[in-house]
Amino acid sequence: MKKGYERRIYKSFKDAPVISLYPYSRIVLFSDCHRGVGNSNDNFLSNQHIYFAALKYYYKNNFIYIELGDGDELWENRHFSAIKEVHEDVFNLLSLFEKKNHLWFIYGNHDYVMKNNKKSIHYSGLILRLCGYLQKNSKHSYIAPKCLELYLTHGHQADFLNSTLWKLSRFLVRYLWKPLEQIGILDPTSAAKNYQRKEKSEKRLSDWAIKNNCYIITGHTHRPMMGNDKTRYFNVGSCVHPHSITCIEIENGMINLVKWFVDAKSDSSLFVSREVISTPFYLFK
Numbered sequence: 535m536k537k538g539y540e541r542r543i544y545k546s547f548k549d550a551p552v553i554s555l556y557p558y559s560r561i562v563l564f565s566d567c568h569r570g571v572g573n574s575n576d577n578f579l580s581n582q583h584i585y586f587a588a589l590k591y592y593y594k595n596n597f598i599y600i601e602l603g604d605g606d607e608l609w610e611n612r613h614f615s616a617i618k619e620v621h622e623d624v625f626n627l628l629s630l631f632e633k634k635n636h637l638w639f640i641y642g643n644h645d646y647v648m649k650n651n652k653k654s655i656h657y658s659g660l661i662l663r664l665c666g667y668l669q670k671n672s673k674h675s676y677i678a679p680k681c682l683e684l685y686l687t688h689g690h691q692a693d694f695l696n697s698t699l700w701k702l703s704r705f706l707v708r709y710l711w712k713p714l715e716q717i718g719i720l721d722p723t724s725a726a727k728n729y730q731r732k733e734k735s736e737k738r739l740s741d742w743a744i745k746n747n748c749y750i751i752t753g754h755t756h757r758p759m760m761g762n763d764k765t766r767y768f769n770v771g772s773c774v775h776p777h778s779i780t781c782i783e784i785e786n787g788m789i790n791l792v793k794w795f796v797d798a799k800s801d802s803s804l805f806v807s808r809e810v811i812s813t814p815f816y817l818f819k
């Protein structure tokens with residue numbers, strides 16, 4: 535018999551669209567932006583410039599943008615329109631990705647209500663199918679087709695309080711933890727802030743991927759993680775780390791964890807820097 539969390543993960547992929555691409559397609563995965571309304575609870579605000587610079591880079595370099603949930607902080611805030619107004623430049627740039635059909639959203643626990651948003655489609659999961667054979671060291675050539683699938687979802691399904699009991703969790707965040715966060719007391723039940731909970735979710739997602747002989751990529755815990763053939767579990771991280779954001783790039787049949795942050799040149803001028811923080815994982819061997 536399948537365990538509760540296994541059923542919940544399966545369910546996310548039941549009607550998931552399949553995005554068919556090539557091994558050389560460029561894809562960037564972001565998660566847990568938690569875009570807010572520009573007040574002191576808006577954890578995204580301090581990284582907004584870094585995120586915007588990264589977004590411009592990915593647009594210019596023709597990447598497909600996929601967001602793995604908790605993009606907008608709709609537990610602490612009730613109205614998406616207020617978030618859109620504050621982060622208007624971000625949403626304008628995202629709409630350019632959309633024009634190229636290069637924009638996909640998944641909903642998480644904090645933006646679960648986006649499931650029923652008619653203007654912006656959010657899925658529970660997406661299946662990324664890469665078909666072709668990429669020869670190592672040769673950028674754009676492939677012979678004999680080979681397909682593999684990456685399963686993308688938010689990851690809260692491995693977490694009972696944040697999936698089945700999401701309304702209770704939202705209530706606690708909205709009325710209890712949000713006011714306490716303002717005076718410096720952090721929510722102890724949040725998977726993003728609690729190590730034991732993180733490890734449990736990670737283990738469950740990894741077990742699921744091993745059992746189903748696939749790769750799974752999520753967000754939710756805010757802990758970036760590079761997978762391998764043993765764990766088969768990757769995590770994008772978040773856009774609310776202190777002073778940096780993390781994302782996953784998939785390009786030329788490789789997966790890489792990338793960090794964006796503000797760095798200083800020798801003349802003390804500041805610039806936004808992109809750094810690959812993993813050794814690449816080759817999907818096509």
Ligand SMILES: [Mn+2]
Binds near residue numbers: 604753754
């Ligand atoms: Mn989450």
